[in-house]
Amino acid sequence: MASYLLSRTIQILLTLFAFICIVFFLVNAQPGDISNVYAMNPELPPDARERLQSQFGLNQPLWQQFLVYVKNVFTGSFGLSFSHYPRSVADVIAERLPRTVALFFTATVFSFYLGFMLGKIIAWKRGGWTEYATTLGGVTLYTVFTPWFALMMIWLFAFKAGWFPIGKFLDPVLWREAPIEAxxxxxxxxxxxxxxxxxxxxxxxxxxxxxxxxxxxxxxxxxxxxxxxxxxxxxxxGTGNLAWDIIKHMVLPVLTLTLISFAGTMLLTRNSMLETMREDFVLAARAKGLPEKAVRDKHVARNALLPVVTSLVFSLAFAIDGGVIIESVFSWPGMGQTLVAAAIAEDLPLAVGAFVFVGIFVLLAHLAVDVIYVFLDPRIRY
Amino acid sequence: MSGAPLLAVEDLTLHYATRAGEVCAVDGVSLTIEKGQALGLVGESGCGKSSLALALLRLQPDNAQILSGKVLLDGVDLVSLSDEAMRAYRWNRIAMVFQSAMNALDPVYRVGDQIIEALEQHVPSARKQLIERVQELYDLVNLDHSFIARYPHEYSGGMKQRAIIAMALACEPDLIIADEPTTALDVIVQDHILREFGNIRRELNMSMLYISHDMAVIAEVSDVVAVMYAGKIVEYGTAEEVFTRPIHPYTQALMSAFPSVTGEKHELATLGGEPPNPLGLPPGCHFHPRCPFATDICAEQEPPTVRRGEHWADCWNPPEEQGDD
Known part of the structure; x- marks a missing residue:
């Protein structure tokens, strides 16, 4: 196991390096740089633009910029953000990441839990009207136009009913004199x-x-x-009310995200269950006189869990990416919004940094899946 | 053979609803098994023998239905029991050794725990006693105790089969249904396991329903033999009677298709044709299209039962009594 983990870590580092190369050159392949944002400004003299370029090192050959960037990644700063100058990319991401993680991790966990439970039930009662109704409802939500659905949720629960705040992740008035950082x-x-x-x-x-x-x-x-x-x-x-404020802001986006994504897990679980139900050990479990619920949960669902867990861990990794649409509709200042803003402002180091972070999490998720499998499936040993 | 039989199946009929139509897999089957007796059920693949076995435990697939008949265990009709009451009979009174022992163990649990799971269901007691019981069972089937805490994939094929047998014996059932339990094993392992299993069964005085397409295996393990063809039992008698003086042409054909080690060398006979299509069974005697002795009446009317003592068969043209082969 230890030697396996070591070789996997080396593999991950190599993959990460390749990933950084690809992302860096892809993002830099687009025309223009940060100075373009000011090009239309008549008050900016031409030499000021050149000074800006040389200050950020943009007049150097691309390969030199790349070497500098790699050095920045491995020293942990990920370079300077152009639009948040003089803050480093790592600093900006460290501010935005927790908000996105809190929202999307929670939503992903809820949607997998709901999807797994429903998938288990509809596989067991297949052919009944419950299955058709659940599948139809789930797939409808899964395929619905997300911005429209999110706006409808806000309109219904925040505007009409007034149960939840309309957007943002905290109430600025309440936080003005808060003794603690959000x-x-x-x-x-x-x-x-x-x-x-x-x-x-x-x-x-x-x-x-x-x-x-x-x-x-x-x-x-x-x-x-x-x-x-x-x-x-x-x-x-004494910070309970502040935490409660954040939770209140999270409910609606989490609910929306859960509703639009649980059907994927549900259908995956259902298919996995139906496949497992054909196995002889399920017949054997029935022959042993076990109650139907024990056969379903202990034997069928336990074996059907493997592909679902894989899918969950990958979803968690991509959760740090945030969702541009959901974050925009709910005015949630997370990674998705940061990425879009960075792209529009030609803040290339921040854009590359955001992608590289996603890459790191996905690679770690792969490793996590391999380790979790050892516990879930005794046949797997390294 | 005294008193009421342990198991009496009376006129059991089981249908499958398939897309192509109704399939009658078990057609009015009646049989009895006495306490301590081993009944061998032999027939080709698809003749309904596995469907019959599953129906005894009420484990037939969702699209199958028991249309009529009774399964009496010590006089209690299992067909009419509630699901809850039926569960108490499974494994505790009737256990099963499955056709594919390879896949009958759940890959994610330790084998010992899977046996304990069955014990807990029917004879719950402290964990320490349950483990002791599993150790006893492992001794019985010649498995090392260290394998109790191992997973199925760490067992060889023969060991899995032994573990499955240990599991079937766990609650000391009155009847064990063995559905081609040794087909996936090589002949030597198969022979060993059959012999040991037979000895254990006789020691514990358990009854057995042994299902196979292999005449040689059936001959080795059974006291009484039933031959099944297209959902019906076509011949029934003690193993000695059926094997030395078969009545039904189908039984004769099955027997001449097996080589004899000690007898004279001769070309093995093969049975022509294919098993009948269950969706469109031939009228009259279902076997007549493949039967070398078929006459006109075989295709028109159901055959009568020919009785020679306890031994009987359904046939229009039975061989003369006292025939040599």
């Missing part, structure tokens, strides 16, 4: 979510392994207690 709070919220899921997972694992009777009740109880404790801690720190 990003620091974001970090703490994500740590809380992580701690919560670890607690719940540990209790779930312990109760199923030890075969305690009333496992359901203990799981539910521990979830309530854990959530209660977390809320208590947040209250005590």
């Amino acid at each position: 990003n620091t709070l974001f970090g703490r919220m994500m740590l809380t979510a992580l701690a919560l899921s670890i607690v719940v997972f540990a209790v779930f694992l312990a109760t199923t392994r030890l075969r305690i009777s009333g496992a359901r009740l203990i799981q539910l109880g521990s979830l309530v207690v854990a959530v209660g404790v977390m809320i208590g801690i947040w209250r005590a720190t």
Whole structure:
């Protein structure tokens, strides 16, 4: 396993280098540079434009620019952002990334959970009207025109009903005198979510392994207690209302994203289940006299899980990319918006940096899938 | 053979609804198995023997339906039981050794845990006792204890088959249905496992329904033999009677298609034609298009039952009694 991980890490570094090369030259292949943005400005003298170019090193040959860029990547700054000068690209991304991750990770996890549960049920009750209704509804949402659907959600739940804020990720009035930075709070919220899921997972694992009777009740109880404790801690720190504000802003985009994407997982799970249901060990599980629910969950769904997990981890990797459409409609200042703004402003280092970050996450996700498979499928050993 | 039989199947009929039409896979089958007896069910692929086996546990596929008949186990009709009540009979009273032992174990769980899963369902007790029980079972089928905590892919074909047999024995069922359990194994391993399985079965006084297309295997394991053709039992009798004095031409054909090691050398006979299309069974005796002794009446009317003591067959033109072969 250790030698496997080592060789995979080397592989990842090589792939990443190739990826950086391709992205750098592709993005630089487009005509123009940052000085174009000012070219139409009559008040900018020609020599000022040249000075701008030489200041950013844009008059040097491309291969030299590339060497500088590679050095910047491996020293961790990813170069300077032109449009956020003098901040580095890494600094800008560090500000935007947590917001996107909080939104899209949450939505991806919800949509996979919903999709897996529904897929399991419709595969089991195949042929019934539940299957047709669920499939039709899911696919309709999956294929609906996203900006229209997102606007309808805002109109219905934020404007008409007034349950949620209309856009943005926080309420500026509330935050004016906040003692803490939004990003620091974001970090703490994500740590809380992580701690919560670890607690719940540990209790779930312990109760199923030890075969305690009333496992359901203990799981539910521990979830309530854990959530209660977390809320208590947040209250005590006095930042609970700020966190609640961010959560309120997240509900609508998360709901929208979940609704438009769960059908993919649902259909994948359904097909995977139907394939597994033909296996002899499923017949054997029935012959053993197990209840239908145990046959479905313990044997069929457990084996059907593998392709679904692969798809989940890759979706999580792409979640840092954000969604340009969703972020625009909900005015969510995340990676998707940053990427678009960088492209329009000819801020090439920031655009390349955003792509490279996606690449890093996707490569890490590949590694994660390989490691997770070892736990999910005992046949796989490295 | 005293008292009521352990299992009595009475006039069981099972249909499949397929796109091409209704298929009658099991057509009015009746048979009985006494306590401790082994019944061998032999027939070509597709004759309905596996459908019959699954129907006994009510595990027939979704598109199959038991139209009529009874499956009486100790006098209780399994066909009319509720699903919940039926579950208590599965494995606890009737266990099964599957056709493809290779795939009958779930690849993601340890084999020991899969046996424990069956035990917990029917005879729950503390985990320590369950593990001890699995160790007993592994001793019984000659598997090393260290394999209890291993996964199916770490077993060889023969070991998987032993583990499956151990699993079938777990709840000490009254009846074990073995559906061609050794077909995927090489002959030597097959022979070993059959012998050991037979000994265990006799020791524990379990009944068995052994399904195979292999006459040699059936001859080795069965006390009583039933020959199935196109969904019907066409011949039934003690193994000795059926193998030494077969009545039905189909049984004769099956037997002459198998080589004898000790007997005279002769060209093996083959049975011409193909198994009948289940969607359009020939009228009269279903076997008549392939039968060397067929006469006009065979194609027109269902054959009568010829009885010679306990041994019977459905045929219009049975060979003379006291015939040599």
